[in-house]
């Protein structure tokens with residue numbers, strides 16, 4: 001339930017309303033913008049008598065929230081959320097461009113790629129240290145050594161690090177070493193992991209599950225936010241459909257849908273959607289045109305020898321030329337890179 005509070009309501013009256021709601025067993029999510037002031041009620045609202053609230057002159061309107069997600073709901077927070085990472089913003093006018101290899105493979109590899117993507121205009125370095133592979137016989141990542149190498153690349157370039165957390169027992173190291181904790185598609189509904197990252201104060205990049213609906217994605221964001229961490233960035237990375245030509249089907253419509261339903265920033269990962277490097281530029285253009293707040297792109301200096309996802313990785317020079325096009329396109333839609 002949402003209480004829209006009248007502009008200019010005295011503090012004492014506001015506090016009375018809040019106190020009453022807490023007494024009735026709800027917790028309050030307050031959001032104040034230039035033209036609105038709302039109290040979002042989370043919890044069991046059945047004890048609340050709507051007629052008594054309607055009788056209160058300081059309550060302008062009462063809205064019943066139909067959706068099961070509350071804190072992630074735009075009704076609770078009408079303005080776009082902007083997540084700040086190391087002086088950079090995700091969800092504002094500037095686009096977040098996260099680029100880097102699927103897996104961190106060596107010091108030389110990650111530093112070279114980090115330098116190249118920075119030169120081309122990327123503002124975050126992505127790289128997997130713990131890899132969720134379909135086969136247990138495939139490369140599983142350099143693990144903690146991978147995190148150390150990412151830190152070296154950050155020292156070299158200043159780019160903040162985005163890396164995937166797979167298990168709750170690694171969380172302390174991720175809090176120390178990583179700027180944005182990625183929750184991968186395969187763990188989107190690992191609810192215990194979501195609760196764990198919800199108890200940190202790190203920005204979380206939450207990828208859409210392989211076959212998850214938009215509502216399920218928003219419910220996973222809600223798990224994180226319900227624990228107190230509201231710095232969530234959503235990522236559309238393609239979903240399973242009957243189509244087999246592409247690795248996944250990029251659900252472009254997820255962006256306007258999520259923007260309507262939620263205030264959280266949403267980025268697109270065209271690399272995992274397409275599975276083919278030559279399609280990444282077209283899908284990136286579509287992502288910017290449709291209103292995404294950023295991109296996650298896999299880049300590798302030697303894709304044919306990459307330890308994972310080489311087929312979908314752009315070479316640094318292709319990434320750089322794509323970025324030139326994307327900068328123009330971003331300007332055309334009122335965004336910047």
Ligand code: PEP
Nearest residue numbers: 102184185186207237272
């Ligand atoms: C990745 O980013 O390398 C990755 C494994 O992505 P996803 O979880 O979207 O498959």
Ligand code: MN
Nearest residue numbers: 102298308309
């Ligand atoms: Mn990958």
